[in-house]
Amino acid sequence: MTTLLEMRDITKEFPGVKALDQVNLAVKGGEIHAICGENGAGKSTLMKVLSGVYPAGSYDGEIHFEGALAQFQGIRDSEDRGIIIIHQELALVPQLSIAENIFLGNETAKAGVINWHEANQRTSALLKKVGLKESPTTLIDSLGVGKQQLVEIAKALSKDVKLLILDEPTAALQEGDSRKLLDLMLELKAQGVTCIIISHKLGEVRYVADTVTVIRDGRSVSTLDAKAGLSEDQIVRDMVGRDMSDRYPARTRRAGEMLMEVEDWNVWHPEHSERQVIKDIAFNVRAGEVVGIAGLMGSGRTELAMSIFGRSYGRGITGTVKLHSKEADVSRVDRAIKAGLAYVTEDRKSLGLILDETIRFNTTLAHLEGVSKGGVLNANAETKVAEDYREALRTRTPSVFQKVGNLSGGNQQKVVLAKWLNTSPEVLILDEPTRGIDVGAKYEIYAIINELSAQGKGVVMISSEMPELLGMSDRIYVMNEGAFVGELSADEANQERIMSLIVNE
Template sequence: MSEYILEMKKITKTFPGVKALDNVDFKVKRGEIHCLVGENGSGKSTLMKILSGFYPYGEYDGEIIFDGKVQKFKHIHDSEKVGIVTIYQELALIPELTVYENIFLGHEIKDKLFIDWNKTIKSAIDVLQKIKPDLDTSRKVKDLGVGHQQIVEIAKALTKNVKLLILDEPTSSLNEDDSENLLKIIKDLKNHGVTSILISHKLKEVIEVADSITVLRDGKMVAYLDKKEEFTEANIIKYMVGREIEDIYPKRKKREFGEKIFEIRNWKAFDPKLDRYVVKDANMYVRKGEIVGIAGLMGAGRTELALSLFGNAKDYKVEGEMYFDGQWRRFKSPSEAIKSGFTYLSEDRKVLGLILDFDVKTNTTLAGLNKLKKGLFIDENEEIIIAEKYKESLRIKTPTVEQKVMNLSGGNQQKVAISKWLFVKPKLLILDEPTRGIDVGAKYEIYALMNKLVEEEGMSIVMISSELPEVLGMSDRIYVMSGGKIVGELDRTEATQEKIMAMAVEY
């Protein structure tokens, strides 16, 4: 028996206008945790989609050998039959079904001809005990946040007969506690003989769990690292981006902030669907040219606060006072907020941030089409110029701005979503998990862009993030939320991870 459970040889995959993979050799030992890293657009997800059968045999060149046999998968079900289970970054859940229905969707527990719902519910509860014991299995997936939806997807995968588990950015939507819990599960699976391939941009996670690492860059395999060698972030980053990055958080200029651009007093938001307040008596302010971070655990109310302010798209019952740009405001719709210079980048780019079937150009200019009007029509030449400008400045990897956004990698989709709001030139920009699913090189570029926006253009930014190093590295001040309340405020000079976590678990 070979020591390698998987060997992929000379894999080449081409899309219109771009070679996604170029003669990639990839191998994984039995019973190990192998991490696959690289910048967005490097080919990681494409390689795994070939392995899973998403891209069927015949649509790529090269050979797949799994468990000693040459495989020619024509469908995802073919790979699952031999024990390869994939959790994609794009979640495959049905919103209208319950948690337990989604977990066993496609491999239902039956009693003769009918589904045994009692066993289904019990089994769903049992598997969730390992990941999120307090998640109500009777809730519909559409009522869950993106983080809890990811947990459902993970539970779904764990119910199958797994030999090789592929996880594409599984912790990108999880808080630190849930991320640590998932990494423990992966380690436990290893102890039971299950091999895992983990795609992650969180290099600390990679270093913590990896037995070996493959690095892709621009569709080519550029490095294979074994645990016998020393794993360091600096070394991995050098291979990923082709250069060394000394400090992931760009240096900030010392400056004086302007007047308050935004303030809320005793702000509340009641969710009729949940029959409870999701935001309670929140008080905060933001000054011109300031980056304010909002930290907290999943369910703390950070996103709910942002949505209740940005035109209240969720139809919360809101109370309290809000002042923006010197006036008392309560936006009746997101479009009214946008016209006033108040914008919000959603944490869920695929559903709320972008129109995936539209091209890069259209998504970039969608929120500010009035700027491009030429009489009754849109100036299409100017639209292309604008889109090309943001393609270059944000290093969006796409062969053309007329490429559909659905064909871009997750990180490049996020860059398009950011460019949409930059085109509007807002006075206040709320960024909800702005670097989720983005590689370390692109993160640096976005951080540098944030600094430029506040330092040179006087914009104000509120950044919601689950990554505490990011909050600490980028914020001038930090608010901490817990149980729907703002429970603390820290200046960047006094803030530490320990202080933030102590506040975050207060309620």
């Protein structure tokens, strides 16, 4: 195979930060090339350089595409050459149809009049290619995330794509949708489309990739042949710069006194009052204990957590929450916080953080009374609190005045944790605490969870990653269709037993 793309000695600097330092990347035509690295390693920055988001002249080094020097001044330039990037945050307009989205900015028009018949015909052919049976007139907001990803790929195919770049394409997908997307990548490869995939999910990388380039701290450190028996441990070692023989830090399991008890918890859907979402749930958490909640997507795990935390979800809620054997008032978020509960949402970007604000602002947001007097904020106190948590959680940032939207996923998650730790909770509910972050940052989050349990805090951890639950939990409750269908100790639990409880319920 001939080399389709070569990036030579790419260096990109921002004020005070060298994001890329002489990175080299060579992609052969017709291959799937994976780029792996920790959050903040420079993967997305490199792809923004390639696609023209950062135009020629704003970085050092050279890009050669199809054997010729390429100096893209914007996304339109790279797309005209057949380089299409699909970002992790999808760029579709929810209120428009599939056809309207696919040809947005590239309309099938003549003399300013759009030929909708042609647009719909072409859309139908593209949808067939990506395995979708929806009508071209279907609105985007009626589709699940998995199908929206496929629409993005259909949109790329409409532009005569030669190099398709997918940035964390399966981060928000269920396992079945993820496999469909990966299989589609393999089909596109068979049709001659070259792909670059950025992913933290190393099992998926090994499934589709021909070659893997690892980037660490803004440098390309290795290029590996994925078809030559490449192990996940080898990729991880290159990503983090050290051996990680154990993905989960060691912890002494020591459950103490009863901390929280939830009894007879029932929740109905906020809009469909006849639909019961949570059914007679009862569970408990002891001091120093990590309690996992396992279940498939849609089993009600997030709804349970949000309903307990200040009744943030649902209506007609009944049941009791006890802390230290006394009934706690969790009827509103502020009361739940005062009672000693905290909830780290699964959606940190939309619900957990204000991305346009600073680390300092976000860290103190849930406990403003701790940094104010007489209703007036003390800026120095805010800064000290944020600095203390930045140091304690080892958040990688040049300053607490950095906007959190500019941080990597792992560091954003640390800011969310800091925000809730600042409320001094007794029980911390973590909903998908490591979603979308790399193995190195995951290890750091696990270490923080262990530190909390060592301090006698109770931790409830919801996760779709079975190995994570098995590696971190003292006990695991298994949930299906809004009810608990089993409870397993750490010694009893394995993936087979958990799935058996779900399917045989």
